[in-house]
Amino acid sequence: MHIALDAMGGDHGPEELIAGALLAAEQAHITISLVGDEVLLRSHLEKIAPAVNTASLIRIVHSSQVVEMNEHPVDAVRKKKDSSIMVAFDLVRKGEADAAVSAGNSGATMAAAVRVLGRLTGVARPGIASFFPTLKKPVVLMDVGANVDCKPLHLYQFAVMASCFSRIFDIEKPRIGLLTIGEEGGKGNILVKETYALLKKSSLNLIGNVEGRDVFQGNVDVIVCDGFVGNICLKVSEGLAEAAMQMLRNEILKSLPAKIGYLLARPAFKAFKKRVDYAEYGGAPLLGINGTGIICHGKSSAHAIKNAILEATKMVKNNVNNDILTSLAEDGNDTLMES
Amino acid sequence: MHIALDAMGGDHGPEELIAGALLAAEQAHITISLVGDEVLLRSHLEKIAPAVNTASLIRIVHSSQVVEMNEHPVDAVRKKKDSSIMVAFDLVRKGEADAAVSAGNSGATMAAAVRVLGRLTGVARPGIASFFPTLKKPVVLMDVGANVDCKPLHLYQFAVMASCFSRIFDIEKPRIGLLTIGEEGGKGNILVKETYALLKKSSLNLIGNVEGRDVFQGNVDVIVCDGFVGNICLKVSEGLAEAAMQMLRNEILKSLPAKIGYLLARPAFKAFKKRVDYAEYGGAPLLGINGTGIICHGKSSAHAIKNAILEATKMVKNNVNNDILTSLAEDGNDTLMES
Numbered sequence: 001m002h003i004a005l006d007a008m009g010g011d012h013g014p015e016e017l018i019a020g021a022l023l024a025a026e027q028a029h030i031t032i033s034l035v036g037d038e039v040l041l042r043s044h045l046e047k048i049a050p051a052v053n054t055a056s057l058i059r060i061v062h063s064s065q066v067v068e069m070n071e072h073p074v075d076a077v078r079k080k081k082d083s084s085i086m087v088a089f090d091l092v093r094k095g096e097a098d099a100a101v102s103a104g105n106s107g108a109t110m111a112a113a114v115r116v117l118g119r120l121t122g123v124a125r126p127g128i129a130s131f132f133p134t135l136k137k138p139v140v141l142m143d144v145g146a147n148v149d150c151k152p153l154h155l156y157q158f159a160v161m162a163s164c165f166s167r168i169f170d171i172e173k174p175r176i177g178l179l180t181i182g183e184e185g186g187k188g189n190i191l192v193k194e195t196y197a198l199l200k201k202s203s204l205n206l207i208g209n210v211e212g213r214d215v216f217q218g219n220v221d222v223i224v225c226d227g228f229v230g231n232i233c234l235k236v237s238e239g240l241a242e243a244a245m246q247m248l249r250n251e252i253l254k255s256l257p258a259k260i261g262y263l264l265a266r267p268a269f270k271a272f273k274k275r276v277d278y279a280e281y282g283g284a285p286l287l288g289i290n291g292t293g294i295i296c297h298g299k300s301s302a303h304a305i306k307n308a309i310l311e312a313t314k315m316v317k318n319n320v321n322n323d324i325l326t327s328l329a330e331d332g333n334d335t336l337m338e339s
Numbered sequence: 340m341h342i343a344l345d346a347m348g349g350d351h352g353p354e355e356l357i358a359g360a361l362l363a364a365e366q367a368h369i370t371i372s373l374v375g376d377e378v379l380l381r382s383h384l385e386k387i388a389p390a391v392n393t394a395s396l397i398r399i400v401h402s403s404q405v406v407e408m409n410e411h412p413v414d415a416v417r418k419k420k421d422s423s424i425m426v427a428f429d430l431v432r433k434g435e436a437d438a439a440v441s442a443g444n445s446g447a448t449m450a451a452a453v454r455v456l457g458r459l460t461g462v463a464r465p466g467i468a469s470f471f472p473t474l475k476k477p478v479v480l481m482d483v484g485a486n487v488d489c490k491p492l493h494l495y496q497f498a499v500m501a502s503c504f505s506r507i508f509d510i511e512k513p514r515i516g517l518l519t520i521g522e523e524g525g526k527g528n529i530l531v532k533e534t535y536a537l538l539k540k541s542s543l544n545l546i547g548n549v550e551g552r553d554v555f556q557g558n559v560d561v562i563v564c565d566g567f568v569g570n571i572c573l574k575v576s577e578g579l580a581e582a583a584m585q586m587l588r589n590e591i592l593k594s595l596p597a598k599i600g601y602l603l604a605r606p607a608f609k610a611f612k613k614r615v616d617y618a619e620y621g622g623a624p625l626l627g628i629n630g631t632g633i634i635c636h637g638k639s640s641a642h643a644i645k646n647a648i649l650e651a652t653k654m655v656k657n658n659v660n661n662d663i664l665t666s667l668a669e670d671g672n673d674t675l676m677e678s
Contacts, residue, residue: 135582145520148528181484181570189487189567212574216582228528231520232568235551236575243474243555244580247614251607258607264600268590275586 001313004088004097005305007034007041008066009104011298014044017103018058020305022049025057028310033097035088038062063087066104069298073107077115085109089116092291099292099312101283103300109293110146110286117291120321122328124337125154126288127227128295129162130234131281136218138281140166141179145231152194153336155224157328159204161287162222164323168314177210177220179229191226199224202331241276279304282311287324292316340369340652343427343436344644347375347405348443350637353383356442357397359644361388364396367649372436375423377401402426405443408637412446416454424448428455431630438631438651440622442639448632449485449625456630459660461667463676464493465627466566467634468501469573470620475557477620479505480518484570491533492675494563496667498543500626501561503662507653516549516559518568530565538563541670580615618643621650626663631655 003024007017014036021032034041041060049058065083067076077086085104089112091097102109110128119126127143142162147154155178163174178196180188187209188196199206207220215223215233225233252258262269274280279301283294292315296308342363346356353375360371373380380399388397404422406415416425424443428451430436441448449467458465466482481501486493494517502513517535519527526548527535538545546559554562554572564572591597601608613619622635622643631654635647 133582133586135585148520179571181487181567181574189565192567211578212571212576213578213581215575216578226528228520228531229568229571232518232551232572233575235520236554236572237551237579239550239552239555240576240579241583242552244583244611244615246474247472248607248611251610251614252604254610255607258604261600261603261605261607265591265597265604266600268587268594268597268600271590271593272583272587275590276583 001028001030001316002033002097003030003309003312004033004035004061004091004100005309006036006084006088006100006102006104008036008084009102010296010300012301014041015048016300016302017305018044018048019302020300021058021309023302023306024309027306028313030313031057031059032309033059033061033091035061035063035091036066036084037064061087061091067108069105071105071108073105073111076105076108077112085112086116089113089291089293092293093117098316099294101294101296101305101308101312103296103298103305106145106295109295113286113289113291113293117289120288120290120324122325122333122337123157123161123288125150125157126286127158127161128284129165129287130284131278132215132237133276134216134218137221139215139218139220139223141215141223141225141230141233142287143225143227143230144234144284145227147227150191150226152191152198155191155195155226156198156202156336157288159199159222159224160327160331161324162224163204164320164327165285165287165315166221167323168318168320171221173205174221175207175219176204176222176224177207177214179212179223179225180209181211182209195224203327279307281307283308285311285315290321292321340367340655341372341436342369342648342651343372343374343400343430343439344648345375345423345427345439345441345443346373346380347423348441349635349639351640353380354387355639355641356644357383357387358641359639360397360648362641362645363648366645367652369652370396370398371648372398372400372430374400374402374427374430375405376403400426400430406447408444410444410447412444412450415444415447416450424451425455428452428630428632431632432456437655438633440633440635440644440647440651442635442637442644445484445634448634452625452628452630452632456628459627459629459663461664461672461676462496462500462627464489464496465625466497466500467623468504468626469623470617471554471576472615473555473557476560478554478557478559478562480554480562480564480569480572481626482564482566482569483573483623484566486566489530489565491530491537494530494534494565495537495541495675496627498538498561498563499666499670500663501563502543503659503666504624504626504654505560506662507657507659510560512544513560514546514558515543515561515563516546516553518551518562518564519548520550521548534563542666618646620646622647624650624654629660631660
C-alpha cells in the first residue's frame with residue numbers, strides 16, 4: 001500500500017503533516033510519498049525523525065507549486081499543474097500511489113481529483129462525505145459541499161456511494177436517512193420528495209426521512225442531502241460547538257469555584273471533546289472519482305492526518321469504488337442517467 | 340393591549356400556559372384572553388391564582404376543539420373551525436385582541452393565521468422567524484420552515500420582514516446576512532446567487548454572505564434563507580445542543596471528581612444554559628400576516644410564554660406590519676411581485 005500525502009497543505013505546515021505520515025507509516029507499515037518542496041520537506045523530515053530509518057517507508061516527491069487556501073479551486077488547479085495537490089493525484093493516476101490525502105484547499109483537492117482521475121463510470125457528480133459524531137456510532141453525511149444544485153439522481157448516487165463507503169466500518173446493510181424537515185415520507189422540498197421516491201424504488205436500505213435534530217442520534221448510518229444543505233449542516237455544527245465552548249468558558253472564568261470545578265471535571269471534558277472531535281474519525285472521502293482521495297480539515301493535527309491515511313488504506317483494501325460500480329449497476333443506473 | 344393565548348397548546352398543558360399568562364399580565368398590565376375549554380381553564384385558573392383578582396386582566400374565551408400536535412396543519416384548521424388556535428386568531432381578526440400566541444402545532448398556527456387573517460398586502464409568502472443565540476446579541480433567522488421551495492423574491496421579502504421585526508429591539512439599521520456556503524458574493528446555489536443580486540439592489544443593509552459557522556458569531560442582526568435550510572439549521576442546532584449535553588453528562592457521571600467538579604461549576608452551566616435558552620428570547624414571530632402572531636416551542640415554560648406575550652405586545656406597539664408595508668413600497672415591491 002502506498003499513499004500520496006500533499007505535504008504542503010494544512011494550517012499547521014509540513015511538520016504536522018510529516019508527523020502524521022510517520023505515525024501512519026509506523027502503525028500500518030505502508031509507504032507514504034510526501035509531495036511538496038523537496039528541500040523543505042527533507043529538512044523537516046530530518047529534524048523530526050533523524051534517528052529513524054524511514055527511507056523504506058517515507059519517500060519525498062518534489063513539486064514546485066502550492067495551491068493557497070484562498071485561491072479559486074478550479075482556476076488554481078488549472079494554472080498550477082505542478083502543485084503538490086495535483087502531483088499527489090497524478091501519482092494515483094500513474095498507479096504509483098493507491099490514494100491521495102490533502103489538508104489543503106478542499107475545493108482545489110476536489111477539483112484536482114476530478115481533473116486528474118476523472119469520474120467513476122456512471123457517476124454524474126462526485127461529492128464529499130463527512131462524519132458527524134452521534135450518541136452512538138458516527139454517521140456519514142453526503143454531500144457536504146461539492147454540489148450545491150442537485151437533482152434526485154445525484155442524491156440517489158450520493159446514497160449509493162456513502163453506503164459503499166460506510167461498509168468499510170463493517171456495516172453490512174447501511175441504514176439510509178434522507179435529510180428533510182418532516183418525518184413523514186411526503187414532507188420536504190421538491191428535490192427531497194422526488195429523491196424519496198427514487199430511493200424507495202432502489203435496492204438501498206432506506207429507513208426514511210430524518211430531521212436536523214436526528215443527525216446526532218445515531219439511528220442511521222448514512223444521511224443524504226444536497227451539498228448546500230450538507231455544508232450548512234457541517235458549518236452550523238462546527239460553529240455552534242465552538243461558540244458554545246466559548247460561552248461556557250466565559251461563564252466558568254467568572255467564578256473561582258467554577259474554575260476549580262472545571263479542573264476537577266476536566267478529564268470528562270476531554271473525553272467528551274475526543275468523542276466529538278473530527279480528528280478521531282479521519283478525513284472526508286471524495287466519492288465518485290476514479291481513484292481514492294481524502295480531504296482533511298485544514299486544522300488537522302498529526303493524529304488526524306494519521307487517521308485519514310489509515311482511512312484511505314481501508315478504502316483501497318475494501319475496494320469501495322468497485323462496490324459503488326456494482327451497486328449502481330444493480331439499480332439500473334444507466335437507465336437513470338439517460339432519463 | 341389585549342393578547343389572545345391558545346391555552347390548549349403546548350407539551351406541558353394549560354397550567355403552564357396560564358402561569359405564563361399571569362406573569363405577563365402582571366408585568367405588563369395587559370389583558371389576556373385564555374382560549375380553550377372554559378370549564379377546564381377556569382378550574383386551572385382557580386387552582387393557580389385563587390387569591391388574585393385577575394378578572395380584569397385575564398379572560399376566558401371558550402372553544403370546543405383542539406388541534407393535536409401530530410395533525411396535518413392545513414387539514415386540521417380547515418376541519419376544526421372552533422379549535423383554540425382558530426378562535427384565538429379570530430379574536431385578532433375581529434379586533435378584540437391585538438395579537439395571538441400559541442405553543443401548539445406550529446404548522447397549524449401558521450395555517451390558522453393565514454386562513455383567518457390573510458397575508459399583508461404585497462407579501463407573497465408569510466414565514467416564521469426565529470432567534471438564535473450568538474456570542475453577542477441574538478440573531479433573527481428567517482424563514483425557519485414555512486416555505487420550503489422559494490424564489491429570490493421570497494427571500495428578499497423575508498429580509499425586509501425580519502429587518503422590520505428586529506427593529507423592535509432598538510436596532511436602527513439591521514445588518515443582513517445571506518446564508519450560504521462561501522463568503523464571496525458569487526458563492527452559493529442558484530437561489531442564493533439570484534437573491535444576493537436582489538438584496539444588493541434593495542434599500543436593505545446587506546452585509547454580505549454568511550456561512551453556517553457565522554450564525555453564532557453575532558456579526559449580523561438578521562440571517563436570510565429558505566425555510567428548508569432554515570429549519571435544518573434550527574433542528575441541527577437543537578439536536579447538537581441536546582446530544583452534546585447528553586454526551587458530556589455521560590462522561591461526567593463516570594467519575595466522582597468529575598461529578599464534584601460539575602457541582603462546583605454548576606452556576607456557570609446554568610448561566611450558559613440561560614444564554615442559549617430559546618425561552619429567554621420569546622417565541623417565533625409569524626411575519627407577513629395581516630395581524631400579529633407568535634409561535635412558541637411546544638416545550639415552553641411559563642417563563643417562555645410570558646416572554647412570547649411581551650414580544651407580541653412589543654410587535655404591536657412598534658407597528659411592525661406598518662413598517663413592513665412601508666419598506667416593501669420603498670423598494671418597488673409591486674414591480675417585483677409582477678415580474
